[in-house]
Amino acid sequence: MPAIELKNICQYICRDVNLKIRDKELMVLLGPNGAGKTTVVNIIAGLTDYRGSVLFDGVAVDKLPANKREVGYLFQDLVLFPHLDVAANIAYGLTAKKQTPQQAESRVKQLLQMMKIEHLASRYPKNLSGGEKQRVALARALAPSPKVLLLDEPLSSLDVPTAKYLRTELKQLQQRLGITTAYVTHDLQEAEEMADRIAVIQNGCLEQVDKPERVFFYPQNEKVSDFIGAPNILDCDYCRSLGKGVMEVGCGGLPIIVPHDGEAVHRIALLPSDIHISETHPPGPEVNRFKALVTSINPTNETVRIGLKAGALNLLAGMPHHIFEDMSLAVGKEVFLILKLRRIKVYENKDSQRSDSN
Amino acid sequence: MLKKIRPGWGLLPVVIFLAVWELVARLNLVPGELSFPPFSVVVLEFYHLTASGVLGDNFLTSLGRVLIGFCAGSIAGIAVGTVMGWVENANKTLHPIISLFYPIPALGWLPLLMLWVGINEMLPIAIIFISSFFPVLYNTVTGIRNVDKQYIQVARTLGASDTRILATVVMPLALPNIFTGLRLNAGMAWRVIIAAEMVAIPTGIGALMMRAESLIRIDIIIVCLIVLAVMCLAFERFFQYLEARMTTRWR
Numbered sequence: 001m002p003a004i005e006l007k008n009i010c011q012y013i014c015r016d017v018n019l020k021i022r023d024k025e026l027m028v029l030l031g032p033n034g035a036g037k038t039t040v041v042n043i044i045a046g047l048t049d050y051r052g053s054v055l056f057d058g059v060a061v062d063k064l065p066a067n068k069r070e071v072g073y074l075f076q077d078l079v080l081f082p083h084l085d086v087a088a089n090i091a092y093g094l095t096a097k098k099q100t101p102q103q104a105e106s107r108v109k110q111l112l113q114m115m116k117i118e119h120l121a122s123r124y125p126k127n128l129s130g131g132e133k134q135r136v137a138l139a140r141a142l143a144p145s146p147k148v149l150l151l152d153e154p155l156s157s158l159d160v161p162t163a164k165y166l167r168t169e170l171k172q173l174q175q176r177l178g179i180t181t182a183y184v185t186h187d188l189q190e191a192e193e194m195a196d197r198i199a200v201i202q203n204g205c206l207e208q209v210d211k212p213e214r215v216f217f218y219p220q221n222e223k224v225s226d227f228i229g230a231p232n233i234l235d236c237d238y239c240r241s242l243g244k245g246v247m248e249v250g251c252g253g254l255p256i257i258v259p260h261d262g263e264a265v266h267r268i269a270l271l272p273s274d275i276h277i278s279e280t281h282p283p284g285p286e287v288n289r290f291k292a293l294v295t296s297i298n299p300t301n302e303t304v305r306i307g308l309k310a311g312a313l314n315l316l317a318g319m320p321h322h323i324f325e326d327m328s329l330a331v332g333k334e335v336f337l338i339l340k341l342r343r344i345k346v347y348e349n350k351d352s353q354r355s356d357s358n
Numbered sequence: 359m360l361k362k363i364r365p366g367w368g369l370l371p372v373v374i375f376l377a378v379w380e381l382v383a384r385l386n387l388v389p390g391e392l393s394f395p396p397f398s399v400v401v402l403e404f405y406h407l408t409a410s411g412v413l414g415d416n417f418l419t420s421l422g423r424v425l426i427g428f429c430a431g432s433i434a435g436i437a438v439g440t441v442m443g444w445v446e447n448a449n450k451t452l453h454p455i456i457s458l459f460y461p462i463p464a465l466g467w468l469p470l471l472m473l474w475v476g477i478n479e480m481l482p483i484a485i486i487f488i489s490s491f492f493p494v495l496y497n498t499v500t501g502i503r504n505v506d507k508q509y510i511q512v513a514r515t516l517g518a519s520d521t522r523i524l525a526t527v528v529m530p531l532a533l534p535n536i537f538t539g540l541r542l543n544a545g546m547a548w549r550v551i552i553a554a555e556m557v558a559i560p561t562g563i564g565a566l567m568m569r570a571e572s573l574i575r576i577d578i579i580i581v582c583l584i585v586l587a588v589m590c591l592a593f594e595r596f597f598q599y600l601e602a603r604m605t606t607r608w609r
Contacts, residue, residue: 067518
């Protein structure tokens with residue numbers, strides 16, 4: 001399985017994209033709708049014209065048309081051939097490659113088994129459920145033993161439980177086959193679960209290429225930070241274990257309790273929506289509750305963003321408009337914060353401080 | 359999908375219609391010299407015409423012309439339509455020309471063809487060829503161009519060449535549209551040939567009708583009309599059946 005390399009790719013939407021996907025790696029292309037993620041995989045597949053160079057294992061494939069590139073491509077809409085039954089759909093890429101009927105048949109059988117869909121072999125796509133279509137489409141893409149697998153939001157058409165289940169299965173399958181994969185999604189959680197590394201794409205530009213936890217704890221710029229929800233990222237001065245799976249960390253002079261056990265924590269992150277604001281002193285134990293001063297109020301489309309100063313820390317909290325209107329918040333007012341314990345993410349600094357961008 | 363007409367309910371209105379016809383004619387309810395004959399007389403005349411071979415000869419003559427003209431026109435239409443639908447440049451070049459020819463009614467060509475082809479066996483065939491060619495071509499182009507581009511892209515990533523994609527993906531998916539064209543024009547061919555035979559050619563069902571008119575044989579005219587109705591229907595149903603056979607599994 002080759003490594004994929006994109007060199008200075010320019011196209012209608014992409015602007016000078018340089019990206020290396022390592023051998024056997026699952027690279028998630030993450031970004032909002034219309035960012036150019038699909039365009040990037042189409043370029044790898046050879047379905048779109050582009051300037052620049054695409055290399056498989058160091059060999060440029062720009063001159064190769066799509067039918068010679070040997071990529072397996074799972075389309076967002078799956079696009080099973082409606083006039084062929086499941087077995088014929090899976091066999092399509094095999095007969096196209098002039099395999100004998102016997103070879104094709106045994107390979108189809110093997111894939112039907114691997115995807116656990118033997119009972120569907122003679123059905124037509126109109127009689128399949130969403131999850132079944134998904135498996136058939138994946139089997140079809142894998143049948144000709146492609147060098148590279150491209151998955152374009154493959155789970156977006158499924159209901160949430162099925163998608164979650166298939167996500168795990170897909171990841172296991174990818175690891176077992178050891179196939180170099182580009183996986184497109186706009187879903188942050190899906191990206192975190194699936195990715196070996198994440199490439200954040202916005203407006204056709206590559207903003208950051210990094211391990212999932214590093215994208216979250218070390219967003220390279222404002223755009224990446226905004227896309228992952230503009231979390232509050234706090235450096236820890238000290239940390240000590242309290243046992244029972246919790247740990248106390250000191251951030252800007254505030255003792256914060258985090259749900260973590262094990263290695264020392266270097267950074268914690270908390271989304272604005274996970275900081276609760278109360279005008280009165282909240283009841284309950286004094287854990288993760290702090291006095292703070294409102295420093296700014298910023299209404300956006302979805303939420304009202306509230307800047308806060310607690311101790312030496314500047315924090316950003318967010319709340320829905322209707323809740324904001326029920327409260328009488330103003331700049332300079334003193335309020336109480338609750339940091340939602342279970343929502344605090346922690347980062348154990350296992351690798352170097354530098355972001356690895358290869 | 360059309361529902362199958364159940365024989366019982368489908369036939370009942372027809373039987374009532376024939377009975378009323380018979381009654382009206384027998385009781386002389388329609389005034390005038392040229393009142394129409396009862397159904398039973400028409401049936402009897404049908405028998406006479408068939409027994410003497412007149413109807414059979416003329417019918418087979420017309421049928422032969424329709425089959426040859428329609429098949430040739432459809433095959434040519436599908437062939438040219440496939441090229442136009444698949445090759446963008448061919449479409450760009452030919453589309454403006456086709457658009458000019460398409461709206462001309464097939465019978466509009468008759469005077470021109472009478473001079474060019476002459477009054478012989480080729481004339482009705484040429485007329486039917488034209489009446490089939492353009493609509494079938496049009497439906498084929500539409501059918502092929504309406505195939506979702508993603509099917510073509512996915513086939514391409516699976517390693518299929520362009521000709522293979524055309525044969526295994528595009529044509530099968532365009533079939534419903536092509537069959538719609540064939541079905542509509544199979545009936546149309548009969549309408550066109552009758553007109554051509556009435557005006558220009560001395561043999562065939564249309565000519566038989568015109569001779570019956572000059573002899574004031576209303577019964578013969580009605581026999582011919584019934585034969586025509588049945589043939590139009592049979593041709594259209596045949597293609598409907600073919601279309602269903604080829605696509606119901608997956609549609």
